[in-house]
Amino acid sequence: MGRIIEEIYVWRLPVRFYHWVNAICTVILLVTGMYIAAPVINPPLGEAVWYNGMSWWRYLHFATAFIFIANFLFRMYWALFGDDKYARFGGFRPWSPAWWGKPFREQVESYLFLRSDEPNYVGHNPVAALAHFIFIFCGSTFMILSGLAMYGENNPGGFSENFFGWMIPLFGGSYALHFAHHLLAWIFPIYLIMHLYAVFRHDVVDRTSVTSSIVTGYKHKVEEEPS
Amino acid sequence: MHNNQTFAEIFRASGISRRDFLKFCSLTSVYLGLSPSIVPQIVQAMETKPRTPVIWLHGLECTCCSESFIRSSHPTIEDIIFNMISLDYDDVLSAAAGHQLEDVRKKIMQEYKGKYILAVEGNASTKDDGVYCMVGGDSFLNTLKETAADAAAIIAWGACASYGCVQNADPNPTGAAPVSEIIKDKPIVNVPGCPPISEVMTGVVAHFHTFGTLPELDRMGRPKAFYNTRIHDKCYRRAFYDAGMFVRSFDDEATRKGWCLYKMGCKGPTTYNSCSKIQWNGGVSFPIGSGHPCIGCSEPNFWDKGPFYERLADVSFLGTDSNADRIGVIAVGAAAAGAAAHAAVTAVKKAKAGKDSEDKA
Numbered sequence: 212m213g214r215i216i217e218e219i220y221v222w223r224l225p226v227r228f229y230h231w232v233n234a235i236c237t238v239i240l241l242v243t244g245m246y247i248a249a250p251v252i253n254p255p256l257g258e259a260v261w262y263n264g265m266s267w268w269r270y271l272h273f274a275t276a277f278i279f280i281a282n283f284l285f286r287m288y289w290a291l292f293g294d295d296k297y298a299r300f301g302g303f304r305p306w307s308p309a310w311w312g313k314p315f316r317e318q319v320e321s322y323l324f325l326r327s328d329e330p331n332y333v334g335h336n337p338v339a340a341l342a343h344f345i346f347i348f349c350g351s352t353f354m355i356l357s358g359l360a361m362y363g364e365n366n367p368g369g370f371s372e373n374f375f376g377w378m379i380p381l382f383g384g385s386y387a388l389h390f391a392h393h394l395l396a397w398i399f400p401i402y403l404i405m406h407l408y409a410v411f412r413h414d415v416v417d418r419t420s421v422t423s424s425i426v427t428g429y430k431h432k433v434e435e436e437p438s
Numbered sequence: 439m440h441n442n443q444t445f446a447e448i449f450r451a452s453g454i455s456r457r458d459f460l461k462f463c464s465l466t467s468v469y470l471g472l473s474p475s476i477v478p479q480i481v482q483a484m485e486t487k488p489r490t491p492v493i494w495l496h497g498l499e500c501t502c503c504s505e506s507f508i509r510s511s512h513p514t515i516e517d518i519i520f521n522m523i524s525l526d527y528d529d530v531l532s533a534a535a536g537h538q539l540e541d542v543r544k545k546i547m548q549e550y551k552g553k554y555i556l557a558v559e560g561n562a563s564t565k566d567d568g569v570y571c572m573v574g575g576d577s578f579l580n581t582l583k584e585t586a587a588d589a590a591a592i593i594a595w596g597a598c599a600s601y602g603c604v605q606n607a608d609p610n611p612t613g614a615a616p617v618s619e620i621i622k623d624k625p626i627v628n629v630p631g632c633p634p635i636s637e638v639m640t641g642v643v644a645h646f647h648t649f650g651t652l653p654e655l656d657r658m659g660r661p662k663a664f665y666n667t668r669i670h671d672k673c674y675r676r677a678f679y680d681a682g683m684f685v686r687s688f689d690d691e692a693t694r695k696g697w698c699l700y701k702m703g704c705k706g707p708t709t710y711n712s713c714s715k716i717q718w719n720g721g722v723s724f725p726i727g728s729g730h731p732c733i734g735c736s737e738p739n740f741w742d743k744g745p746f747y748e749r750l751a752d753v754s755f756l757g758t759d760s761n762a763d764r765i766g767v768i769a770v771g772a773a774a775a776g777a778a779a780h781a782a783v784t785a786v787k788k789a790k791a792g793k794d795s796e797d798k799a
Binding site for chain 1 (some may be wrong): 657658666667668671677678679680681682683684691692697700701705707708709710734737738739740743749750751762763765766767769770773774776777780781783784787788791
């Protein structure tokens with residue numbers, strides 16, 4: 212048994228807001244995106260003018276994508292100007308060898324069961340920071356840029372095409388970019404599995420209430436009572 | 439060779455009425471996507487400017503571009519095109535052959551230094567000094583470099599010259615490379631397609647002749663007038679796509695009703711060309727119009743993005759049977775398995791730790 216000795220306000224409202232909007236958008240984008248790639252619902256018999264099966268999925272995908280982008284930009288603003296020590300980029304310096312030093316190594320060792328004690332972080336641990344940088348920051352950035360480039364194809368000469376159309380020759384054609392967008396969409400379900408597992412495991416092992424912290428904002432520090 | 443003749447003179451000499459000549463000018467302006475107010479400019483250019491000399495080289499190719507070109511479907515267009523561009527060298531169409539023909543090429547290169555258009559059909563093999571394509575006793579690689587040196591501009595006909603087509607499809611045994619990878623210092627117009635539409639080909643030539651400049655190009659060096667939108671954007675079956683009404687096999691009811699071929703692997707949504715606008719053989723039809731999905735022949739490396747009848751390409755380095763979704767499912771499965779294994783180890787460790795502390799107590 213343990214005793215909660217401290218409540219720490221870790222995830223402030225903008226962070227929790229971003230997290231849930233992002234989570235919902237990602238799921239919708241993944242489902243609608245996969246549907247657009249492989250429309251499985253059987254077409255009704257009749258005239259095309261009666262239905263809008265495919266365009267509805269595409270509409271949902273694009274509308275959600277713009278919410279996703281706005282939310283992403285909001286989170287970037289918060290990371291850079293939010294003055295929130297658990298939400299900023301400040302501590303994340305992968306270009307510096309020092310960042311890959313002791314804390315990162317200790318965390319990796321802990322995940323690989325090479326140490327018995329778990330390093331404890333109030334915010335993200337270094338491995339989590341790296342995972343979020345790769346999957347969420349880089350992954351979202353790529354999906355946004357490639358998505359806007361492909362969205363621009365609907366309106367040649369328009370805003371999206373002018374500002375993001377360079378992605379198409381970069382990947383060697385529209386088909387190649389669609390393919391990359393489709394393939395890299397899979398990093399999100401992979402991330403989701405790892406994320407949920409890591410959260411639940413940390414909650415069980417560290418008992419910091421990390422699962423509920425993304426709703427309430429509070430993490431707990433637990434003191435072991437001598438049994 | 440009728441040097442310095444204008445188009446109008448040739449038209450007259452061929453017995454074509456002025457009415458037909460003006461019709462041709464108007465149609466050309468329409469195909470180029472120009473406004474009707476430009477028509478007088480075209481007429482003026484055709485009447486006053488001497489014909490542009492063209493050297494047309496053939497490298498590693500199948501001559502489908504030439505086949506398309508000679509079928510340009512305006513009234514009397516075959517005659518017009520042969521006369522109009524002053525096609526001084528073309529080793530497929532020329533009456534002369536051998537050294538005689540090669541001499542003509544050298545002569546044009548000297549007489550019209552920096553003024554002639556080099557039209558390239560096919561691409562050059564770059565491996566082993568280009569021995570895999572020899573024309574007139576020299577490698578095509580050398581001929582191309584030599585002829586390009588004094589050209590005003592280069593037109594890269596077809597998928598071969600623009601992007602490489604089947605010759606540089608994986609594994610590209612002859613090191614075939616598109617014109618843009620060999621010639622770096624000349625303006626190049628890519629006119630991709632396998633073959634390009636005949637009216638697109640004549641339209642590009644007419645634009646150069648009329649304005650003395652290359653047509654406006656997009657990011658991939660293609661004339662915007664013809665390659666600005668996807669087949670999909672102007673496809674007459676687009677309504678079925680938006681409605682979600684798809685052909686599922688080539689013998690179903692939907693096929694007979696002419697529904698969208700998206701699920702049959704149609705590459706129309708990712709292919710920039712004018713097939714759904716201008717169509718082929720004088721507007722008779724185009725692949726989708728004839729019930730076949732677009733294979734994306736005017737897009738880079740379309741041979742490596744197969745199969746033609748599936749939406750999602752195979753990833754060749756992982757074997758022919760893997761595509762993005764299989765890779766994704768395997769990766770997600772691996773992540774889930776990894777998480778489960780990690781959880782199991784955590785549980786065992788925790789149980790052991792608990793036991794240890796109990797033992798100590």
